[in-house]
Amino acid sequence: MTPLLEVRGIDKSFGPVKVLHDVGFSAYAGQVTALVGDNGAGKSTLVKCIGGIYPIDSGQVLFDGEEVQVHSPRDAGELGIEIVYQDLALCDNLDIVQNMFLGRERKHGLLLDEDSMEELAEKTLSGLSVRTVKSIRQQVSSLSGGQRQTVAIAKAVLWNSKVVILDEPTAALGVAQTAQVLELVRRLADTGLAVVLISHNMNDVFAVSDRIAALYLGRMAAQVATADVTHAQVVELITSGRSGELGLKNGVTP
Amino acid sequence: MRAGPSQEDIRRHNLGALLRHVHLGGPISRAELTAKMGLNRSTIMALTSDLTAAGLVREELPRETGRAGRPSLVVRPESARVYVFAFDVGPDRLAVARVGLGGVILDRRETVRDRDRFDLDEVAGLLAGFARQMRRKTRADTVCVGAAAAVSGGVRKGDGVVRFGPNLKAEEVPFGEELGRRLGLGLPVSVGNDANLAALAEHSRGVGAAVRDLIYLHGDVGIGGGIIAGGHLLGGHEGYGGEVGHMVVNPGGRACGCGSHGCLEAEVGERALLESAGRVSSGRHGRDAVRTVVDAADRGDIVAQEGLSRVGDWLGLGVANLVNIFNPEMVIFGGILREIYLGSAAQVRSQLTLHAMAPQRERLRLRTSALGDSATLVGAAELAFAHVLADPLEVLARANA
Numbered sequence: 001m002t003p004l005l006e007v008r009g010i011d012k013s014f015g016p017v018k019v020l021h022d023v024g025f026s027a028y029a030g031q032v033t034a035l036v037g038d039n040g041a042g043k044s045t046l047v048k049c050i051g052g053i054y055p056i057d058s059g060q061v062l063f064d065g066e067e068v069q070v071h072s073p074r075d076a077g078e079l080g081i082e083i084v085y086q087d088l089a090l091c092d093n094l095d096i097v098q099n100m101f102l103g104r105e106r107k108h109g110l111l112l113d114e115d116s117m118e119e120l121a122e123k124t125l126s127g128l129s130v131r132t133v134k135s136i137r138q139q140v141s142s143l144s145g146g147q148r149q150t151v152a153i154a155k156a157v158l159w160n161s162k163v164v165i166l167d168e169p170t171a172a173l174g175v176a177q178t179a180q181v182l183e184l185v186r187r188l189a190d191t192g193l194a195v196v197l198i199s200h201n202m203n204d205v206f207a208v209s210d211r212i213a214a215l216y217l218g219r220m221a222a223q224v225a226t227a228d229v230t231h232a233q234v235v236e237l238i239t240s241g242r243s244g245e246l247g248l249k250n251g252v253t254p
Numbered sequence: 255m256r257a258g259p260s261q262e263d264i265r266r267h268n269l270g271a272l273l274r275h276v277h278l279g280g281p282i283s284r285a286e287l288t289a290k291m292g293l294n295r296s297t298i299m300a301l302t303s304d305l306t307a308a309g310l311v312r313e314e315l316p317r318e319t320g321r322a323g324r325p326s327l328v329v330r331p332e333s334a335r336v337y338v339f340a341f342d343v344g345p346d347r348l349a350v351a352r353v354g355l356g357g358v359i360l361d362r363r364e365t366v367r368d369r370d371r372f373d374l375d376e377v378a379g380l381l382a383g384f385a386r387q388m389r390r391k392t393r394a395d396t397v398c399v400g401a402a403a404a405v406s407g408g409v410r411k412g413d414g415v416v417r418f419g420p421n422l423k424a425e426e427v428p429f430g431e432e433l434g435r436r437l438g439l440g441l442p443v444s445v446g447n448d449a450n451l452a453a454l455a456e457h458s459r460g461v462g463a464a465v466r467d468l469i470y471l472h473g474d475v476g477i478g479g480g481i482i483a484g485g486h487l488l489g490g491h492e493g494y495g496g497e498v499g500h501m502v503v504n505p506g507g508r509a510c511g512c513g514s515h516g517c518l519e520a521e522v523g524e525r526a527l528l529e530s531a532g533r534v535s536s537g538r539h540g541r542d543a544v545r546t547v548v549d550a551a552d553r554g555d556i557v558a559q560e561g562l563s564r565v566g567d568w569l570g571l572g573v574a575n576l577v578n579i580f581n582p583e584m585v586i587f588g589g590i591l592r593e594i595y596l597g598s599a600a601q602v603r604s605q606l607t608l609h610a611m612a613p614q615r616e617r618l619r620l621r622t623s624a625l626g627d628s629a630t631l632v633g634a635a636e637l638a639f640a641h642v643l644a645d646p647l648e649v650l651a652r653a654n655a
Contacts, residue, residue, distance in 0.1 A: 129624070175549045179596050183622055207599035207620075227615045230604035 002065045004029045004194040005050070005081065005163045010059035012049055019045045023059070023220045025213055027163060027194040032185060034205040034226070035198045036238055037215030043198050046215065047165055051083045052076040080162035086171060088152040092141040096133065097121045099140055100155045124158050125150075127191075128184060146177025153184060157193070164188060165196040170204055182208050202231055216241030221248050265301075268293065270643045272301050276311055276331045277356055277643065278458055283316065285326035302329055308650045309397070310336055310355065310642075331356035335396050336650075338638035339385050341403035341433065342630045343377060344448065345369055345421045345475040346540045350384040351628075352392075353635035355642075357459055359628065361388045369475075369539075372424040374432055382436035399653045400638035401441050403433060404448040404630040406478065411493030414445035420511035421475040441653075444637050448472065449588075450496055451633025452623070453480020454487055456586050458636055461624035468584040469576055471498065472629075473591035474541075476511065477519040477572075481580060499523070503571050521568035524590060531561030544590045548597040566598025570605025577610045577618060588623035595622060 003026035012020040020042050027033045037043050048054045050061070052070040061070050063079050070076050076083075090099050097114075100121050106113040121136050130150050133143070140148060149169050156164050166185065170178040186208045189195045199205050205212060206226060213223045214237035221241045229246070236243035259267070271291060275282060282290075288298050305311045313327040333354030342349040346369065351362040363384040367377075381403075389398070407419025414430025416422075430445040437443065453470035456462040462470070466485045472478040479498030481488040489495050499519035500512055507516025508526060520526060524544055528534050531547045538546070550558035573585055587595040595602060599620075606615055625632050642649045 175545065175552045175593070175597070178552070179593065179622075182596055186621065202600040203597060205600070206603040207596050225616070226603060227618065228607060228612075230607050231600040232604070 001028060003027060003062075004064055005196075006062040007046075007050065008060045008062070010046070010049060011057045012045060012054060013057055019218050020049070021218045023215070023218070024223075025050075025220060026223065027196050028211070029162070029194045030189055030192050031210040032189045032195045032197055032208050033211045033213060034209035035196055035213050035215065036200070036205060036234065038238055040217075041215040041238075042218045043215055044167065047083060047167065047196070047198065050076070050165065051081060077159065080160060081165070082156035082159060082161040082163070083165040084149075084152045084156050084167065084169065086167045088148055090140045090148060090152055090155075093139065095139050096136045096143075096151055099151060100124070100158055104159070120158065121154075124154050128154060128157065128187060130154065130184070132180065144177065145173050146180055149173065149177075149181050150184060153181075153188070157188065161193065163194045163196065165198070167198045168200070169197070170199065170201065178204070202234065205234070206231065214238055214247075216248065219248060219252070222246045266645055266647075268297070268301055269304060269646050272298070272329075273305060273310060273331075273646050274643050276329055277639065280356060281328050281330040283326040283328050284313075287329065302327075305329075305646060308647050310646055310650060333358045334360070336399055336642075337392075337396060338400040338402070338635055338642075339388075339398065339437070340631045340634035340638060341381050341385075341401070341443075342448065342634060343367075343381075343403060343405045343422065343429075344630070345406055348377065348380060349631060350381055350388070351631045351635065352385075352388045353631070353638075355639070357632060357635065359631070361391070362631070363388065370423065372419070372422050372427065374424075374427050374429065378429070378432045378436050381433060382438075385437055397650070397653045398439055398441070399642050399649055400444075400640075401434070401437060401439065402444040402446065402451075402634045402638035403430065404451040404634040404637075405429060405445055406448045406474065406476070408494045408497065409445050409447050411489060414443065416445070417494070418512075444640075446634065446637050447478065447480070447493075447496065448630045448633075449478025450480040450487055450489070451637060452478075452588055452625070452629035453482055453496075453586075453633070454636050455625055455629045455633035456588070456623060457482050457485075459625075459632065460586075460629065461621045462584050462586055465584045467580070467582045468586060469498070469573075469580060469582045470586045470588060470623075471573070471591050473523065473587075473589040473594065475525070475539075476523050477591070479576075481576075481582075483580065498572065498576060501572060501575060503568055503575070518568065518572040522565050522572065522591075522594070526568075527561060527565045527594065529561075530564050531558045533558075533561075541590055541593075544593055548593045551597060562594070562598050563601045565594060566601030567605055569594065569598070570602035571609060573602065573620075574606050574609035574615075577606065577614045581614045582618065584619045584621055586621050586623055588626075588629050592622045592626070595620070 006026045008024050010023040049056050052072045052075050101117050209226045214221045221237045233243040241248040311329050316325050316328045333356040336355040340351045340353050348367050349364040352360045354360050408417045416424050416427040416429045430443045434443040449472035462468045468482045470480045477499030479496045481496050500517045502516050503518050504516035508520040510517040510520035547558050551562045
């Protein structure tokens with residue numbers, strides 16, 4: 001199977017500090033790929049390179065098997081890559097529909113086409129089986145943490161996106177809301193999207209992922225099927241870059 | 255020698271098949287039905303008009319299709335008119351729902367059950383009372399076409415007798431017969447095991463729709479299971495099959511309500527979790543108590559974390575055994591197992607990696623229930639609708655008589 005999104009040999013430095021060394025990473029349609037690694041391993045940098053926020057020093061980005069150039073978030077958006085950052089980037093003083101269409105409002109002549117935006121927002125939320133929000137005209141400031149996460153994810157899905165990258169979506173949530181967000185993450189992939197989940201919580205990773213990619217000090221230690229590894233092995237990959245046959249050899253990607 | 259099916263048999267079969275499409279798939283145009291059923295247009299038209307005349311479906315013009323040409327009529331189930339009663343008898347709750355054709359829950363009542371004893375008169379009386387209340391509120395043109403109950407225990411296929419139900423404290427209880435008598439609708443009440451029925455529900459309209467081989471695991475006080483193989487529920491010789499909670503995973507382990515030791519249920523059920531998380535003394539039980547443990551583990555309580563991960567290990571071992579034997583495409587966690595799986599997935603899947611064989615586990619999908627607390631009721635409703643789908647016109651004629 002061709003990965004929907006693949007990067008090969010990515011290098012990235014900030015001045016004298018080399019952050020990513022020869023990193024390869026793939027995400028497949030219909031699957032959740034968990035991206036794990038310690039603080040400072042390079043997860044966020046990798047995601048920002050994919051999202052066009054940081055230019056890469058060298059390496060290739062392939063989308064659906066074809067090499068593409070991603071120089072800006074706009075390029076990424078046009079390919080169908082959406083990223084939901086930890087801070088969610090929602091505006092508290094706007095309602096759910098306004099947030100979902102922020103900066104990409106639909107117009108009817110000179111006026112905003114509120115009806116069609118409302119309808120599409122409603123359809124997207126119900127398509128994700130989201131039943132937790134009462135009204136889509138509610139202000140975002142009145143929503144709980146889990147509901148905000150849901151709105152941010154729905155916003156990412158609205159644009160016919162093909163790859164959705166979620167940065168620690170359950171970090172600030174309680175157990176009940178974490179469960180709902182995890183189920184939403186799983187449903188996104190089951191509807192055919194390629195989902196990338198960044199998480200520190202191993203239960204979250206094992207609960208929904210099909211594949212696990214472990215970064216260690218800026219190198220991709222291993223990309224494995226979740227069905228083939230144990231919790232202990234993944235923890236070893238994260239903390240030492242290797243585990244038995246898996247991982248880096250002499251500190252280098254084999 | 256058996257004669258081939260008569261024209262009448264074929265018509266009955268087609269009526270049932272068409273109604274099943276509308277019941278499970280929702281509103282659908284005649285054109286789509288023609289394609290899906292592989293029958294010609296005039297046959298579909300004749301079948302839908304028979305079902306419309308019986309009041310089971312109605313046909314409407316679709317909203318804008320955006321395409322040229324005369325739009326095909328959309329066939330909808332008469333959800334508000336044709337309904338069944340679905341009952342759920344669990345260790346902690348008694349619930350009744352009025353479920354319309356198409357699987358819509360129109361109305362429901364629920365009450366907390368006392369765990370200590372099972373009094374047939376009391377339970378059947380209460381459930382029938384709820385059903386009567388709901389029936390009084392219905393319009394005059396509605397019709398009840400069936401009733402079925404999901405019971406936490408082993409149910410004999412032939413007559414709906416609950417043979418054993420250690421978590422209900424029920425034994426040899428003629429539950430279906432008694433509930434049918436008290437309902438007084440002149441309808442038999444079918445009875446099934448709750449986890450079996452929840453499996454059917456997830457298979458027909460939940461997370462496992464279109465999945466032909468799945469295992470549903472249901473957790474409350476005990477662990478129940480439903481195994482769907484090749485699209486059919488495995489009931490076994492007399493209907494007691496699927497009791498995965500009594501698969502022994504730890505010989506000489508914890509005592510189980512069934513009299514044995516080390517059953518999956520004894521190691522993973524609510525009691526095991528609360529005990530190993532040090533929370534028995536709190537006196538709380540049921541779903542809320544389980545949620546408290548998962549919550550405490552999430553907040554960093556070490557005892558709760560250890561308890562949860564221990565339970566996760568046993569659950570993973572149990573699932574690995576099932577996966578090796580049945581090679582399901584999907585395993586679904588329902589009831590309290592939803593919370594337990596999400597809170598201990600690292601353990602569950604590690605055990606699967608260690609003990610399930612590679613060909614069986616590679617493409618396995620692990621999912622949580624989509625129907626949640628309604629799964630057992632939805633499953634009971636499907637059981638109640640089964641005979642309507644088998645012979646729609648006959649059942650409707652009898653119900654209207």
